[in-house]
Amino acid sequence: MIDVDKLLLDAKATKAEFAQLIKDIPYERKGILFSEMFFMFLCAEQYRTNNILESGRARGQSTLVLANIFPDKNIISIEHDPNSVDVDIAYNRLKGCKNVRLMFGNSIELLPQIANKNDVVLIDGPKGYRSLRLAFKLLNSGKFPLVFIHDTTKGTSERNFLCNHVRNAVFSDDLEIASITSSLDHGRVELRDEFKLDGEKGYGMSLACLPFDKHINYKYILFKAAIRGSIYRWFKR
Numbered sequence: 001m002i003d004v005d006k007l008l009l010d011a012k013a014t015k016a017e018f019a020q021l022i023k024d025i026p027y028e029r030k031g032i033l034f035s036e037m038f039f040m041f042l043c044a045e046q047y048r049t050n051n052i053l054e055s056g057r058a059r060g061q062s063t064l065v066l067a068n069i070f071p072d073k074n075i076i077s078i079e080h081d082p083n084s085v086d087v088d089i090a091y092n093r094l095k096g097c098k099n100v101r102l103m104f105g106n107s108i109e110l111l112p113q114i115a116n117k118n119d120v121v122l123i124d125g126p127k128g129y130r131s132l133r134l135a136f137k138l139l140n141s142g143k144f145p146l147v148f149i150h151d152t153t154k155g156t157s158e159r160n161f162l163c164n165h166v167r168n169a170v171f172s173d174d175l176e177i178a179s180i181t182s183s184l185d186h187g188r189v190e191l192r193d194e195f196k197l198d199g200e201k202g203y204g205m206s207l208a209c210l211p212f213d214k215h216i217n218y219k220y221i222l223f224k225a226a227i228r229g230s231i232y233r234w235f236k237r
Contacts, residue, residue, distance in 0.1 A: 001168050001211055001213070002043055002046060002168070002170045002209060002211055003046060004170060004174075004176075004177075006046065007042045007043065007046070007170075007177065008176060008177065008180065010042050010045065011038070011042055011177065011180045011181060012180060014042075015038070015180065015181070015183070015184070018038050018041065018069065018184070019184060021068050021069050022034055022037075022065055022068060022069070022184070025064055025065060025068065026188075027061065027185075027188050027189050028059040028060070028061045028089070028093070029059070030058050030059060030061070030086075031058065031059060031061020031062060032061060032062040032065075032124060032150055032205075032207065033184075033185050033189055033204045033205075034065070034184040034185050034188065034189070035172065035178065035181035035182050035183075035184045035185050035203070035204065036150070036172045036181075036204055036205075036206075036207040037062060037065045037066070037069065038181050038184055039172035039177060039181055039207055039209070040122065040148055040172075040207060040209070041069050041070075043146060043148075043170065043209045043211075044070075044120055044146060047118075047120075047145045047146060047211075048118060048145075049073070049118050049119070049120045049145060049146070050073070050116050050117065050118040050119045050120075051073055051074040051075070051076060051116060051119045051120075052066050052070055052073050052074070052075050052076070052119070052120050052121075052122065053076050053077075053078070053111060053114070053115060053119050053120065053121045053122070054066065054075065054076065054077040054078065054121075054122045054124070055078050055107035055111060055121065055122070055123045055124065055125055055126075055134065056078075056079065056080070056107070056123065056124035056125020056126070056150075057077045057078070057079040057086075057090050057102070057124075057125075058079075058084075058086050058090065058124070058125070059086045059089045059090050059093065060077075060086075060089065060090030060091075060093045060094045062122060062124060062150075063075060063077045063090065063093075063094055063097075063100060064093050064094060064097065066100075066122070067094070067097040067099055067100050070099075071099060072099075073099065074099055074101065075097070075099055075100045075101070076100075076101045076103065076114060077094075077100060077101070077102055077103065078103045078104070078105060078107045078110055078111070079102070079103070079104055079125075080104070080105070080106060080107065080125060080126075081104075082104040090102075107123075107125070107126070107134065108126075108134055108137070111134070111138060112137075112138070112141060115138075115141070115143050115144070116143070117143050118143070118144075118145055119143060119144055120144065120145065120146045120147075120148070121135075121138055121144055121146075121147045121148065122148045122150070123135055123147065123148065123149045123150065124150040124151070127151060128158060128229065128232075129157075129158060129161075129225055129226075129228065129229025129232060129233075130229070131149050131150075131151070131158070132149065132158055132161065132162070132225045132229070133222055133225050133226060133229070135147045135149050135210055136218045136219075136221050136222040136225060137218075137222060139210060139212055139216075139218045140218035140219055140222065142212070144212060145211065145212050146209060146210070146211055146212070147209075147210045147212075148207055148208065148209055148210070149162075149207070149208045149210065150205060150206075150207050150208075151205045151206070152171065152205075152206045152207070152208040153173075153195075153201050153202065153205050153206050154173060154201050154202040154206065155200075155201060157228070157232050159171075159206070159208075161224075161225060161228055162208055162210075165221050165224065165225075166210055166216070166221070168210075168211055168213055168216075169208055169209065169210050170208070170209045170211075171202075171206050171207070171208050171209070172203070172204065172206055172207040172208075172209075173202035173203045173204055173206040175197075175202075175203075178197060178202070178203035178204070179197065182197050182203055182204075185204075191204065
């Protein structure tokens, strides 16, 4: 479980140091916000973790930040589409990162194969309920102390599902958290009004932190997510 009070204290104490770690990293569109990556850093610092595994690389924004804020950890990043126009952009941004390994393939198949005990996973693809199903599958394995899911915006069906079924989930757009972390994005990232600190959807697209809990039946939640996702897709037709 994440100690939110400790997270808030740590955020205030280490924000300036974190800002120095990312100061030379330009923001690339479609990337996870600096504030959201700081949230991930703060959560991970509360656990003894091994490698950082990433599902969904796009232009390498979060990958590059991970390489800088976790210099002593291996960053293994998986991208589904080797023919994406973003592949070369990500490669050029990441070619100097000695602790980064780039892979291509299906994260649903690859992550369980390459994972070690106490690895942390960041899911920024697949999206929607597929990301939730992947997260629950990984948590059910018992290997991962923390799984993060991006694009869990307030008001979405996926966010509501997490709030109803994963009570220990913590979100980067929590007002107490975002009021501290959001300044890392100021002057560097342009957000639409609804995603600003006082916006109706909460700050940013939101990063969810799901800590492993041995008392949660992840197989059951995985089944419910599969059903809910199917119903959701049916009514979106």
